[in-house]
Amino acid sequence: MQGWLRNLAVLSLLLWPNPAAAIDEEIYEKMPPGEAKELVFGHCSACHSMKLVVQQGLSRDGWADVLDYMFKEQGMMELSADERRRILDYLACWYGEDRAATKREKP
Numbered sequence: 001m002q003g004w005l006r007n008l009a010v011l012s013l014l015l016w017p018n019p020a021a022a023i024d025e026e027i028y029e030k031m032p033p034g035e036a037k038e039l040v041f042g043h044c045s046a047c048h049s050m051k052l053v054v055q056q057g058l059s060r061d062g063w064a065d066v067l068d069y070m071f072k073e074q075g076m077m078e079l080s081a082d083e084r085r086r087i088l089d090y091l092a093c094w095y096g097e098d099r100a101a102t103k104r105e106k107p
């Protein structure tokens with residue numbers, strides 16, 4: 001897919017009305033900043049609340065399995081190798097087994 005078209009697709013996912021939007025907005029505020037934050041939020045809140053994602057604490061391999069499962073079994077759009085790497089970097093960094101994002105939220 002063309003780069004701009006992909007960006008448009010991600011943007012439309014971001015703007016898609018979603019019953020869990022209020023909860024997700026709160027989660028978005030709490031998500032650590034990062035290059036891939038929008039990418040993760042855009043893709044992963046399209047079908048379900050981000051709550052499903054941020055409550056997890058998985059290794060990078062664990063997240064890779066989740067991404068495969070979302071793509072193969074749940075109909076998630078195919079990610080480019082670059083997007084996949086960026087999403088995995090972000091999830092493994094902040095939502096890894098040590099749940100760095102949760103600790104970060106505490107004062």
Ligand code: HEC
Nearest residue numbers: 043044046047048052053056066067070074075076077087
């Ligand atoms: C096309 C729709 C779709 C997209 C996009 C999607 N998911 Fe899912 N996801 C689902 C469905 C449907 C379920 C519930 C399936 C189930 O109960 O096993 C689910 C469940 C989950 C679960 C819980 C799995 C479990 O074992 O309880 C996690 C974690 C998850 N998704 C992460 C993600 C992440 C991370 C992304 C973004 C990279 C993402 N999802 C994008 C459809 C999607």
